[in-house]
Amino acid sequence: MRQSQYFLKTSKNTPSDDVSINATLLEQGGFVYKNSAGIYSYLPLGWRVVQKIAHIIREEMDGIGGQEMFMPALHDKHYLKATGRWDVDVVFKVNSGDQKEPQFNISWTHEEIMSEIAARYVSSYRDLPFATYQIQTKFRNEARAKSGLLRGREFMMKDLYSFHRDEEDLNRYYEIVRDAYFKIFKRCDLEALYTLAAGGDFTSNYTHEFQVVCPVGEDTIFVCEKCDYAENKEISKLKKGNPCPKCGGVVYEKKSIEVGNIFRYGTKYSEPFNLQFTDEKGQRKFVQSGAYGIGLGRVMGTVVEVSHDSNGIIWPQSLAPFSVHLVSLEPTSPGVHSEAEGLYSSLQRRGIEVLYDDRDLSAGSKFTDSDLIGIPWRLLVSPKTRKAGKLEVKNRKTGKIELVPADLETVSKLIR
Amino acid sequence: MRQSQYFLKTSKNTPSDDVSINATLLEQGGFVYKNSAGIYSYLPLGWRVVQKIAHIIREEMDGIGGQEMFMPALHDKHYLKATGRWDVDVVFKVNSGDQKEPQFNISWTHEEIMSEIAARYVSSYRDLPFATYQIQTKFRNEARAKSGLLRGREFMMKDLYSFHRDEEDLNRYYEIVRDAYFKIFKRCDLEALYTLAAGGDFTSNYTHEFQVVCPVGEDTIFVCEKCDYAENKEISKLKKGNPCPKCGGVVYEKKSIEVGNIFRYGTKYSEPFNLQFTDEKGQRKFVQSGAYGIGLGRVMGTVVEVSHDSNGIIWPQSLAPFSVHLVSLEPTSPGVHSEAEGLYSSLQRRGIEVLYDDRDLSAGSKFTDSDLIGIPWRLLVSPKTRKAGKLEVKNRKTGKIELVPADLETVSKLIR
Numbered sequence: 001m002r003q004s005q006y007f008l009k010t011s012k013n014t015p016s017d018d019v020s021i022n023a024t025l026l027e028q029g030g031f032v033y034k035n036s037a038g039i040y041s042y043l044p045l046g047w048r049v050v051q052k053i054a055h056i057i058r059e060e061m062d063g064i065g066g067q068e069m070f071m072p073a074l075h076d077k078h079y080l081k082a083t084g085r086w087d088v089d090v091v092f093k094v095n096s097g098d099q100k101e102p103q104f105n106i107s108w109t110h111e112e113i114m115s116e117i118a119a120r121y122v123s124s125y126r127d128l129p130f131a132t133y134q135i136q137t138k139f140r141n142e143a144r145a146k147s148g149l150l151r152g153r154e155f156m157m158k159d160l161y162s163f164h165r166d167e168e169d170l171n172r173y174y175e176i177v178r179d180a181y182f183k184i185f186k187r188c189d190l191e192a193l194y195t196l197a198a199g200g201d202f203t204s205n206y207t208h209e210f211q212v213v214c215p216v217g218e219d220t221i222f223v224c225e226k227c228d229y230a231e232n233k234e235i236s237k238l239k240k241g242n243p244c245p246k247c248g249g250v251v252y253e254k255k256s257i258e259v260g261n262i263f264r265y266g267t268k269y270s271e272p273f274n275l276q277f278t279d280e281k282g283q284r285k286f287v288q289s290g291a292y293g294i295g296l297g298r299v300m301g302t303v304v305e306v307s308h309d310s311n312g313i314i315w316p317q318s319l320a321p322f323s324v325h326l327v328s329l330e331p332t333s334p335g336v337h338s339e340a341e342g343l344y345s346s347l348q349r350r351g352i353e354v355l356y357d358d359r360d361l362s363a364g365s366k367f368t369d370s371d372l373i374g375i376p377w378r379l380l381v382s383p384k385t386r387k388a389g390k391l392e393v394k395n396r397k398t399g400k401i402e403l404v405p406a407d408l409e410t411v412s413k414l415i416r
Numbered sequence: 417m418r419q420s421q422y423f424l425k426t427s428k429n430t431p432s433d434d435v436s437i438n439a440t441l442l443e444q445g446g447f448v449y450k451n452s453a454g455i456y457s458y459l460p461l462g463w464r465v466v467q468k469i470a471h472i473i474r475e476e477m478d479g480i481g482g483q484e485m486f487m488p489a490l491h492d493k494h495y496l497k498a499t500g501r502w503d504v505d506v507v508f509k510v511n512s513g514d515q516k517e518p519q520f521n522i523s524w525t526h527e528e529i530m531s532e533i534a535a536r537y538v539s540s541y542r543d544l545p546f547a548t549y550q551i552q553t554k555f556r557n558e559a560r561a562k563s564g565l566l567r568g569r570e571f572m573m574k575d576l577y578s579f580h581r582d583e584e585d586l587n588r589y590y591e592i593v594r595d596a597y598f599k600i601f602k603r604c605d606l607e608a609l610y611t612l613a614a615g616g617d618f619t620s621n622y623t624h625e626f627q628v629v630c631p632v633g634e635d636t637i638f639v640c641e642k643c644d645y646a647e648n649k650e651i652s653k654l655k656k657g658n659p660c661p662k663c664g665g666v667v668y669e670k671k672s673i674e675v676g677n678i679f680r681y682g683t684k685y686s687e688p689f690n691l692q693f694t695d696e697k698g699q700r701k702f703v704q705s706g707a708y709g710i711g712l713g714r715v716m717g718t719v720v721e722v723s724h725d726s727n728g729i730i731w732p733q734s735l736a737p738f739s740v741h742l743v744s745l746e747p748t749s750p751g752v753h754s755e756a757e758g759l760y761s762s763l764q765r766r767g768i769e770v771l772y773d774d775r776d777l778s779a780g781s782k783f784t785d786s787d788l789i790g791i792p793w794r795l796l797v798s799p800k801t802r803k804a805g806k807l808e809v810k811n812r813k814t815g816k817i818e819l820v821p822a823d824l825e826t827v828s829k830l831i832r
Contacts, residue, residue: 007483007546009537033533036492041533044483044548067423067460073489073553074508074522074570076452092490095509095518096557102511106490106522117449117457121425130423132460137489137553141512154490 001322002344003357008045010369020216022301023148025313029372031321038145038153040297045373048321050156053296054135056187056318057158060180066133066160071113073137074104079112082272088201090140106139111202111265111291114161115273122287125165125279129173133160135296149301150257151218160292165277170264170288177292181210181260188299189307189316192259195221197232202291203263206235210260214305217257224249257302260294313374314397322355324415325375329363329382339406340381343391346408352415371396377415417738418760419773424461426785436632438717439564441729445788447737454561454569456713461789464737466572469712470551472603472734473574476596482549482576487529489553490520495528498688504617506556522555527618527681527707530577531689538703541581541695545589549576551712565717566673567634576708581693586680586704593708597626597676604715605723605732608675611637612647614654618707619679622651626676630721633673640665673718676710729790730813738771740831741791745779745798755822756797759807762824768831787812793831 008030015023015034026032031046042050058068074094080086086105093102114132122128138157145153160177164170178194185192192210199207209232211221220233226249233253236243243251267286270276275287300319307314317323324347328340340358347354355375357366363382370378380392390403393414404410424446431439431450442448447462458466474484490510496502502521509518530548538544554573561569576593580586594610601608608626615623625648627637636649642665649669652659659667683702686692691703716735723730733739740763744756756774763770771791773782779798786794796808806819809830820826 004542005481005546007485007537007548009543030537033536035488035529035532036490039488039490039492041488041529042486043533044485047485050486065421069423069460069463070458070466072451072455072457072570074452074455074555076455092520093511094522095511104508106510113451113457116451117459120449121423121446126420127425130421132423139490154488 001355003355004359006045006355007043010372017146020146020148020150020301020305021308022150022304025304025308025372026148026301029313029374032149036153038142038151040149040152040154045321046300049300049315049319050296052319052321053188053299054158056184057135057294057296060184060187061133061158061160064131064176064180066131068134069132070134071107071110071117071136073107073139075107075113076104077102079116080105080108083112083269085112085201090142092139092141107137108140109138109202110134110136110159111161111269111289112273115269115275115289118161118163118287118289119270119273119275122163122275122277125277128277128287129162129164129169131160131162131173133158133292147216147218147301149297150216150305152297155298156296158294158296162290162292163275164288164290165279165285167266167288170266170290174262174264174290177262177290178208181262181292181294184294185210185212185259185299187318188303189318190259190299190302193221193223193228193230193256195230195232195256196235197261198235198238199263203265203268205264205266207261207263209258211256212259212302212306213254213256214302215255216305217255219256219258221254221256222251223254224251226250257298257305259299259302260292262292263290265289265291308374311368312372315374315376317376320374320376322353322375324352324354324377324379324411325357325370325373326354326379326381327357327366327370329366329380331358331360333383333386335386336381336383339386343379343381343408343411347411350408350412352412379411417771419771420775422461422771423459426788433562436562436564436566436717436721437724438566438720441720441724441788442564442717445729445790448565452569454558454567456565456568456570461737462716465716465731465735466712468735468737469604469715470574472600473551473710473712476600476603477549477574477576480547480592480596482547484550485548486550487523487526487533487552489523489555491523491529492520493518495532496521496524499528499685501528501617506558508555508557523553524556525554525618526550526552526575527577527685527705528689531685531691531705534577534579534703534705535686535689535691538579538691538693541693544693544703545578545580545585547576547578547589549574563632563634563717565713566632566721568713571714572712574710574712578706578708579691580704580706581695581701583682583704586682586706590678590680590706593678593706594624597678597708597710600710601626601628601675601715603734604719605734606675606715606718609637609639609644609646609672611672612651613677614648614651615679619681619684621680621682623677623679625674627672628675628718628722629670629672630718631671632721633671635672635674637670637672638667639670640667642666673714673721675715675718676708678708679706681705681707724790727784728788731790731792733792736791737789738769738791740768740770740793740795740827741773741786741789742770742795742797743773743782743786745782745796747774747776749799749802751802752797752799755802759795759797759824759827763827766824766828768828795827
C-alpha cells in the first residue's frame with residue numbers, strides 16, 4: 001500500500017479525555033478514531049490489525065471443532081427476561097416506534113440466543129457435543145470508558161459456546177479450549193496467566209480468566225513467584241482464604257488486564273430455554289454448556305500497553321498491519337525513486353505485506369511516523385544507501401540498524 | 417465437514433408468519449434461524465454463504481482502491497442531528513442509563529460518521545480522492561419485515577464511501593463503482609439491471625439501483641424490451657414523463673428486488689461536518705462525496721428467490737456453502753464406508769470444500785436434504801455404485817445424474 005494514497009494520517013494530538021497509552025498511541029498512529037467515550041472506529045490501518053487477530057482466533061477455534069456462525073445484535077426482551085438479566089445495569093435498551101417500554105436490547109451477551117437456537121436443533125445424545133462461535137459486537141453501558149480499547153461501550157468479541165451431555169464432557173472440552181486460548185495469546189505475543197476467578201453476572205461456578213500483567217490493568221491478581229498459579233483477588237475474597245499455590249511459593253499482588261475468560265455454566269442457560277436431549281436410555285436431560293470469550297479490541301489495546309516505547313508502538317510480526325515499512329528518502333534524487341518502486345513491486349509479488357512511504361517529506365517526519373506506527377521492519381532507500389549499494393534495515397523492537405545487500409533474498413530472510 | 421458432527425438440521429416446518437420463498441427454504445435448509453421479525457441468526461451453513469458473498473465484494477472493492485475499515489453501530493445523536501435525520505421514523509433510538517431522552521441511535525446508516533472522520537484527516541487536495549468501505553450491520557425499524565432476508569430490521573451491508581475534489585472526479589469514480597457492481601452481481605450469478613432511481617432520505621440527486629427482476633420484489637421498474645435501459649417507477653412519477661430509452665423500444669413494468677445502489681451526494685454531507693480541502697490555489701472547498709451500498713443478506717435472499725425449484729435451493733458454485741455434497745448410502749455395507757471416507761479425505765486434500773453426509777439414514781431422507789440444501793454437485797457412494805466400480809454424480813441445477821469413473825481426476829474436472 002502506497003502511503004501517499006492510504007487513508008492514514010498520524011497526529012501529535014493527545015486524546016482529550018483519555019490518557020491511556022493504548023488510546024494515545026492508536027489514535028496518534030492513525031489506527032482508530034474515537035467517536036464517543038468507549039466507542040471507536042477502526043481506520044484501515046487498525047482494521048488490518050483486528051483482521052490479524054480475528055484470523056488467529058478463527059484458526060484456533062476451527063482447530064478445536066468450533067463452527068462459525070453469526071447471531072444478531074438486536075435482541076427481543078424475552079431473551080434476557082428468561083434469565084432474569086433484563087435489568088443488569090450495563091444493558092442498553094432500545095425503543096421501537098411508539099411503544100413506551102423498550103422492546104429490545106442490543107447484544108450485551110449471546111448465551112440466551114444461542115441456547116434458544118440450540119434448543120430447536122438438539123434432540124438426542126447423538127446431536128452432542130458441538131461448539132459454535134461468532135465474532136460479533138457487544139454493547140455495555142460502562143460508566144468509566146476511559147481506557148481506550150481496554151474497556152469499550154461497543155466492542156468486538158469472539159464468543160464460543162459448547163454443548164455437552166454431561167459435566168465430564170464439558171470439563172474435557174473446557175481444557176481443550178484452555179489450551180487453544182494459550183495458543184491464541186502466544187501467537188499474539190501476549191503472556192497470559194490462567195487465573196482462577198469468579199463468574200460475575202454469568203455463573204456462580206468458578207471460572208478462569210486469561211490475565212496479562214500490566215500496571216494499567218483494572219484487575220488485581222495474585223501470582224505465584226515459583227509456579228504459574230494465579231487467582232483473581234475478587235475470588236480470594238469470596239474464598240475468605242489466602243491464595244495457596246500447590247508449590248507453596250510466595251504470591252505477589254499485581255495489576256492485570258483480562259484478555260479472555262472461560263465459563264462452565266452447567267445447566268444454567270439450558271433450563272430457561274428447555275434445552276434438553278434424550279439419552280441412550282430414553283431419559284430427557286438438560287444439556288450442559290460452557291462459554292468462552294476473547295475481546296479482539298482488548299487484545300489489540302493490551303498488546304500496545306505491553307509493547308511500546310517512547311517513540312510509539314512495537315507490533316509483533318503476527319499482528320503488525322504490514323510486515324515491512326519501506327521508506328524512501330529524497331525520492332527525486334537519481335535512482336532512489338526507481339529502486340524503491342522496484343523493491344515495492346518485488347516485495348508485493350512475494351506476498352510480503354508492505355506499507356510504502358512514497359511521500360515527499362523530510363527524513364525526520366518519515367522516521368517519526370514509522371516508529372509511531374510500529375511495523376517490525378523498516379527498509380530504507382536513500383541517496384546514501386544507493387551510494388553504498390546496500391539497503392538500510394531497522395528492527396523496530398531492538399532498534400538495531402544495519403546495511404544489508406540490496407537483494408530480495410537477503411531482505412526476505414531477514415524479515416521472516 | 418461431516419454432517420453427523422455439523423450444527424445443521426433441516427426441517428419441514430414452514431415459518432409461522434413469513435411465507436416468502438427465501439425465508440422458507442433458508443430456514444428449512446438450516447441456513448438461518450429467525451430470532452424476531454426481520455432479525456436472523458446465520459447458522460454455520462448460512463454463514464458460509466455470507467462469507468462467500470463478502471469475499472467477492474471485498475475482492476471487487478479492493479480492486480477499485482477501496483480501503484476496508486470498520487465503524488461503530490452505536491452512534492451519538494449529534495451525528496444524525498447534524499443532518500436533520502435524527503427523526504427519520506425507521507431509526508432505532510437507544511436509552512443510556514437514567515437519561516430520559518435517548519442519547520444514541522443504532523446504525524441506520526454511516527454517512528455522518530464517515531464524513532466526520534474524513535474531516536479530521538483531509539486537509540489538502542493531495543489527500544483526495546480516496547474511498548473507504550466496511551461490512552457492518554444496519555438497523556431499520558421496518559413496519560413490514562416479512563420477506564425473509566429481503567427486508568430486515570437488522571442486516572449486514574457493505575457501504576463504500578468516496579471523496580473527491582470536484583464533481584467531475586466523483587462522476588468518474590461513480591462509473592468505476594458501477595462497473596465493479598456489475599462484476600459483483602455477475603459473480604453472484606444475479607442478472608442486475610442498472611436502474612435510474614430517486615435517492616429517498618439520502619440525496620435529492622438521481623441515483624442508480626441494481627435491480628433483479630423477480631415477482632416477489634417490492635420495487636416496480638420499467639425495463640426496455642430492446643436495450644438494457646431501466647428506471648424505477650418512483651422516478652418516472654417524479655419526472656412526470658414516461659420512461660424513454662434511447663433505442664425507442666417499448667418498456668414493460670416488472671417487479672424487482674433492489675440488491676445495490678449508488679449515490680452521488682455532492683457536498684450534502686460535507687457541509688454539516690465541515691469536510692473541506694485546500695486546492696492548489698489555496699482556496700477552501702467542500703469535498704464531493706458518494707456512497708455505494710450492497711446488502712449481503714439481501715443478495716443471499718435474492719439468489720434463493722431466483723434460483724430454486726420445488727425441492728429446494730440451487731446455489732451457484734460461487735456462493736454455495738460447499739462445492740460438493742458427498743453422500744454415502746448404507747454405510748455398513750461392505751466397502752461403502754471406506755470408499756466414502758477415502759473420497760472425503762482426497763477431496764479435502766485437494767482443497768475442495770465438501771459436506772459429507774455420513775449419517776446412517778435412508779436414501780430418501782438423505783436425497784431430500786441434499787436437494788433442499790442445494791449444493792451444486794452431489795456425489796453418491798452406494799452398494800450399487802460400488803458394484804459398477806463407478807461414482808454417481810448429480811448436477812443440482814440440471815438434475816442430470818450420471819455414473820462416472822471413481823477417480824479423483826474425473827470428479828475434480830467435473831465439478832470445477
